[in-house]
Amino acid sequence: MASILGPRTSTTAPVPPTTPGPDRRRARPVRPWATPLxxxxxxxxxxxxLVPFAWMVSSSLKTNAQVFTVPIQWIPRELHWENFTEIWSRVPLLTYLRNTTFLAVVITFLQVFTGSFAAYGFSKIRFPGRDGLFLAYIATIAVPWQAYMIPQYILMQKAGLVNTFTALILLQAFSAFGVFLMRQYYMSVPDELVEAARIDGLSEYGIYRRVMLPLSVPALASLALLTFVNTWNDFMGPFIYLTSNDLWTVQIGLRQFIGQYDAEYALIMTGSVISVVPILVVFLLGQRYFIQGIATSGMKG
Structure with missing residues (x-):
């Protein structure tokens, strides 16, 4: 058979050998000085x-005459620890700290809950007009608070909530930024995981509670930290709605102290240090989750 058909020939053309050419990708030059720099x-x-914070701490341990000495004496020769006991007798600082802590904790809890709950709906539940509604809600971030400050006050006044914590809690229980932050994080969670939970029989509330919340601890911690710091440092909100001295926050209390004792520079710095310590402690405790949440919230969106 082979003799009749003749010698077998290959139908494929031979492939010429390839010679290695120069690599077009040029490696970046190693700069050993870049990292140390x-x-x-x-x-x-x-x-x-940290210079302003260090000067504030140093000034809180000095006398009034030593605060503005030139050159600055960063470490006082004599530490006046009595400043941290005297300020408690000048103003009801404990009341101010208790009020501020109450508002910060309640508002932080509500913003984290409402922000994460709404973000789950905007990211994992499909309904008509979802993207348009989300865009309209997020667009409120661009509206300055001064534009609707007076209408808000009129509403609270008509409702009889002026000079109460309820007014501040209701106005700050929802945050468009919190919804945006949590939605960006939820978008990084695979939709297949949510669909598998639905097939297993979990309701949307069950998926939110058992699946999404455990996976979003870093984002929740980031939102909680940002909300806590903003609420703690808030001055205009309590200044507008709280008129009773028993309801003042630490920011209003320090402003009132400065108005009465404007020459007591050392005690002013002492009060500032005391007001900063809770924020510093909260940030140090949640620093790892805060950095992780901020870094992963922009993975997908």
């Missing part, structure tokens, strides 16, 4: 940011 620059910037 970046760390040095970050260290300098961090030190510059």
């Amino acid at each position: 970046a760390y040095a620059l970050l260290t300098v910037l961090a030190a510059l940011l």
Whole structure:
């Protein structure tokens, strides 16, 4: 058979051997000085940011005459620890701290709950007009608070909630930024995981509670930290709605103290240090979750 058909020939053309050519991708040159330079620059910037805080702590341990001495004496020769006991007798600082803590904790809890709950609906539940409604809700971030400050006050006044914590809690229980932050994080969760939970028989509330919340601890911690700090440092809100001295927050209390004792510079710095300590403690405790939540909230969206 082979003799009749003749010699077998190959139908494929031979492939010429390839010679290795120069790699078009050029490796980046190694710069051994780049990393140390970046760390040095970050260290300098961090030190510059800490200078005001260091001066505040140093001034809280001085007398009034030593606060503005030139050159600055960063470590006082004699530490006046009595400033931290005297300020408690000048103003009801404990009441101010208790009021501020109550508002910060309640508002933080409500914003985290409402923000995460609404974000789940905007990210994992399909309904007509979802994207348009989300866009309209997020667009409220661009509206300055001064534009609707007076209408809000009129509403609270008509409802009889002025000079109560309820007014501040109701006005700050919802946050468009919190919904945006949590939605960005939820978008990084695979939809297949939610569909599998639905097939297993979980309701939307069950998916939110058993699936989404455990997976979003870093984002929840980031939102809680940001909300807590903003509420703690809020001055205009309590200044507008709280008129009774028993309801004042620490920011209004310090402003009132400065108005009465404007020459007591050391005690003013002492009160400032006391007001900053809770925020510092909260941030140090949640720093790891805060950085992780901020870094992962922009993975998908």
